[in-house]
Amino acid sequence: MELIISIFLWALIPLIVGVMLGLDRIVTARMQGRKGPSVLQSIRDLLKLLGKKGSMVNRSQVAFVYLALALQAIAAFILIIGSDILTAFLLSGAGSFMMVVAALSVRSPYSHLGAHRELVQIMATEPVVMLVVLSMGYASGSFISSNLEGALVLTLPLAVIAMVPTLLIRLEKSPFDIATAHSEIVSGPYVELSGRTLGISKLAHWYELVVMFGIFLLFFSMSDPILDVVVKVIVLVTVVFAIALIDNSTARLTRWRMLRFSLTYCLGAVMLNLVILYLINGGVF
Amino acid sequence: MATRNDELSPWILHFDTGSCNGCDIEIWSLLTPRYDIERFGMINKGNPKHADILLVTGPVTKKCATRLKTLYDMMPDPKLVVACGDCASTGAPFVGCYNVCGGVDSVIPVDVYVPGCACRPEVLIDGVVMALQKWNEKRTMEEVKA
Amino acid sequence: MADTLTTLLVVLLVVAPLIGGLGSLAIFKLSAIRKIVISTAVVLITSVLGLSYLVLSNGAIDYNASDLSSISIIITLLDLVLIFAFICLAYKQKSILAALFAFLQLSALVFIEIGGVGEHGMVIHIDQLSLMMAFITSVIGSIICVYGLRYMEHYEKHGRFFAAMLLFLAAMNGAVFSNSLLWLFFFWELTTLCSYLLIGHTETEQAKRSAITAAEYTLGGGVALIFGIGLSMFYFDTVFIDQIPLGSSLAGLELLPLALMAVAAFTKSAQLPFQKWLLGAMVAPTPVSALLHSATMVNLGVYLLLRLIPNLHGTGFLITTIGMVGLISFLVTAVLAMTQSNAKRVLAYSTISNLGLIIACIGLDTSLALTAAMLLLLFHAISKALLFMSVGVVKEETGSEDIDAMEGLRAKLPLIAAAILIGISMMVLPPFGMFASKWLLSEAVTSLPILALFLVLGFGATLVYYAKWLGQVFTRGKETEVIEKHHTDRVYAFALIATAVIGFMATAGIGPILDGLINPYVSNVFDPTLSVRSLDLVSSLGVFPIMMVIMLAIIIVALVVRSTKLPPVMDVYACGESSEVRTGTFYYWSEERVAHLSQASNIGMYALLFGLLSVIVVLGVVA
């Protein structure tokens, strides 16, 4: 039964993420003093893209994009059925890898610049999230998300904080909207995608967001199912709001700046948390 | 008037073929809080491969003509072209300039002509919304062709 | 004493390549050598398969020292000849270091032989670990030799070359079968000789220099090994690996032999600070690189550490330091690999990096980590062979090994592009073995989360340099752009496809491999915790649904692709311009900074190793 619910949820991901992004767009618009689009706008965008034939530069590009979608979708699926979060995360990492290769597979300077920035982005976020996942596994002795201890946030508070910039990076929000920076490199890795292929890559990105946010929300698991949902929704809304705030009060930074920030502060925070936990658990160096 | 096409989410590409900047900035104004065309799901994409609507400003200078054609060709079907301002519609304010080919329609087909020098944001909104009404037509045409 | 068939197979695995080697040395004609090499390959592959069947069904195969005492004597004599050869070689190349190392080896060996070697033990012990190694050597090694047949056509001295190649395989098989450390030492040094010959094969100045560097480093390792053997005689009164006491019972100076053997392993596996020789070895023809990196040489060091696991397990700081060396090598070389433009150098760094990872796993000293180490070893060999052979073909077709020059390979050499794609996918993408091992390792690292930091950073860097390369291979302009297609030779195609198929089979058969080869060995020390349940890899911490991933991926891609007709082809976006666009390459850090990094880490690692040895000595003396 639970499996069916999970599969149902998984199928609904585009809808859920779409609405979430729509809300984010509205909030952003309101922060800028605009009215903003409708909540469903992101979904409409996706539908429109999927309905457009578009064009391609070469075949490998299209193939890699589809592969990226497959990997991300599976990653999200694994996460949602409550299986191994590490597997889910690694698969999603492989999905981003595929997107980068897709962007590199056309001879377009913008696409390449974007892809290389995306690579720096991977270098900046992957270690952090991976360490977060590992620390979750360490703290609760299992990577099966349904076995994770409740309220991990209490044992790993710094890891939770460190993940927020990572989410910011993954959501491509300023100051870290570096890979797609539309006013610099015309949306970078996505520049040569169009129509349906672009839609597919968007969808892949949505699934990736699900994996990222899913891992993040696992910190806030509660034993009581109703409380669980309530807490997670509150956390989600707060985080999205906070991200919108940061987005709206910063200029875009550069890729090395992002790497330095992420690898010093974020990684440092998770590491600190992990070391403290390790010492508490009686570990020795 | 726009409600029926609300479910669409047109993405915009803007190209200046030699305008005086007047109309360009009016297009930028569209993005900003006062006119906020994101209400209609429109986003300025700056990339022909992502765009659905091409907003052209300015009379087409000889050097820009080929670029305009390239950009137009790069846009995936179905696509719409809106000529923004008198220049883009007819090239009129620059009558007698030797390096001007004329309006946009001398290079690529135009769907909607937006008059005004400079065209006001309101007219631009009207123009884009009118263009959207052509969208469904074009899409069915696409399907028939396929 | 096993039955005749078994003996025949074992002998064949060592002797067949030896004979083949001698044969090719005697003949000058390539066509004849070709026949010899191919038949040797066939013999090797059938033998190893036969042996696998026997070992898997009947368990490990042992031969007692007392039964083979005559062979022991022959090996000792050959050993002396070998060292003498090294001395001559050092004299010829005017390498004081090599001469010094050879003399040290000689004196230690003489000292040990005079001390007398006990005969109560097994000189040959073929268990699942040996089998896995023999499999890698014989199958992958044979394929590389066959590949070399075509590749070496434009080179000279084929006889010598293939003699050294086949001898290499013989030495490897011999080394992994030996239980006697002295036998192991002989084969060990034999690989050093072979690598020297192969690296210096082209006889250019650079090749000679690289060859002698390699010889110096690995001879140094040999010194560490023979000293370790001597000390093991002194402390444990045995030269048989299985008789060395378990790690948990060792203390003080008794750790010294193990530490020395670990140092020997580091030199063979080119771990920091001994990585220089492997990078220099890049000047050799590609089949040599492929052989060194995937099927032979570097695996030997890791093999020794794996073999010594029961003795290292529970030695506390010793095994942790070993792990640290591996981990730091892993991270540093992964970062260095990002900055390289030459594909072979990228691969070289990635080899060091991956072997470092394996050693790090050994250092973690847990059941899961050990399993991960063995899986990594297997899959690394397969994918590296594939990648090296592909680079070789590219070099032949385009004249360059540079990643930049590989732009548009997909159109030029589709088969090679596919091989590189598969090779890299095996390294980083699910559901291939490397990926599964990565997952496993990540789960394993939770037992010592402090190490996780290195691991996660290294994984990030690994993704980057492979993405960069793969992207370059697939970079091309419009689909309709006309590109001259090159033809891939049949031999190359065979070698690449065979390796790829082995890779796929190993991935699909990860369950049987785990049950048959890996878990039995792991169970010597730990309770195996990784198993395959209903097509999922299940560890104590989580699950990796390999089959589900494969199936879902196929379904999703098939569904999506079926519903799509390919969109029309369009040129790239160049802001409306149609002028020339060019994509550059990214190396992230400048050469100087890289040199700086490798220098600093080398110094650090020397200090670490020196510290390790001195700590053992000091602690031992104090106790």
Next chain:
Amino acid sequence: MTKTTLIPVGPQHPVFLEPLNISLKLKEETVVGAEINYGFNHRGLEKAMAADFRRTIYMCERICGICSFYHSTAYCQSMESLFKVEVPERARFIRLVMMECQRLTSHTLALGHTAEAMGYESLFMQLFREREALMRLVNDISGNRVHYSINTIGGVRRDIPMEKQKEMLSVLDGLETRFAKLAKVFKDDRTIKERTIGKGVLTKEMAKKYCVVGPVARASGIPEDIRTSYCRDLDFQPIVRDEGDSYARSMVRVDETFQSIQLIRKALTMLPEGPLEVPVKGNPSGEAFIRLEAPRGEVIYYVKAKGTVDLERIKVKTPAFVNVAALSAMVPGCEMPDIPVITVSVDPCICCTER
């Protein structure tokens, strides 16, 4: 071997409003070579403008939609000097007010554009929001949001009546307070500083060598502003900074907006009564040379007439022309992400550069 990236930025690029092409050579993301290509916006206006001198007012206005009023003013001034007429004081002040209004719209545009180039979308939105209030104001006064078209040879065609003056002042008051907040953001925001300070430096020597004008020159320590003479009765001091980087250029613009608001206030209080235009008769003849301080620096008009309806020659020297050229001295060595910011901080305008 490191292959460089060759990348055309423009003629259609999201950060450029206009068709400008900078051909960049990048080593990784560092610029090692930049070549600026012109000519996309060349319409041949100077040739077409050498026609009926009455029509030329409307044509020279359309050289550019950002400082259109400066162009028509400069042209009308040159014609007035050919006709040897003195415009009424009221007309002169109205022109001044409108010019400063246009400077406000232009500077807010430039600043917003800079913010957008840095990816600071909400700041861009806020600046344009304030700009929109201004636009409505000028629309009401002049009749058009962009091309005011109120200049005529001998004066202006529209008056600013009392009630509109009042409205104007109240709009400006509101604008000043809200803009002060945004200016503070521009001054103090850490991310903005990181993206602009020390980027695209143009030293005083280089600035002199490239003959840059306007805010670009003033940000490099050259106190050059023609308004010192034109606004003589308004006690005007140019704003100068020394750093010469993108930050300084933006800060000069920020400060100048407040200065413009002050100037408009003063001009409105001093607005003398009187006629709006003096009639001119006949056809012009002779030569005239006029300089004006446009938002981006001085614009120079040279007009030669031969006594017929058609002019003989018009030559326009525009500020962006020299400023854009200086770009090629600023970008080498900087990173790709700084290219848009530096370019926009110079505020390049192609339409008048190429006419």
Next chain:
Amino acid sequence: MLSTVFRNLVSKPDTVKYPYAAADIPSGNRGRVEWNMDACILCGLCEKRCPTLAVKVDKRSGEITVQVPRCIACGVCIDVCSKDAITMTPEYSKPCYGKEVRSYQKEMKTVSE
């Protein structure tokens, strides 16, 4: 910036309702020109002085045509018309699928053959 952002968040957005509500066009706007053919004497001055050649005066048929996307609403024709036959309204011209041409017909006295 945060204070501005928060203020925006709680206050009403600045966005106009257009096209769902009437556009806010200032009374001083120069929108479009209209001809009053009763006053017009077909002198053709507006055609002559229009800077963009938007106006055509056909003296024979008594028709004045304005090509809407040519008119820059400069108001010159109004200034030159001695009969004040032309007026300017703040309402702007609408976009069109084609190039709109507006024509004004003067009642011609039929000339007897």
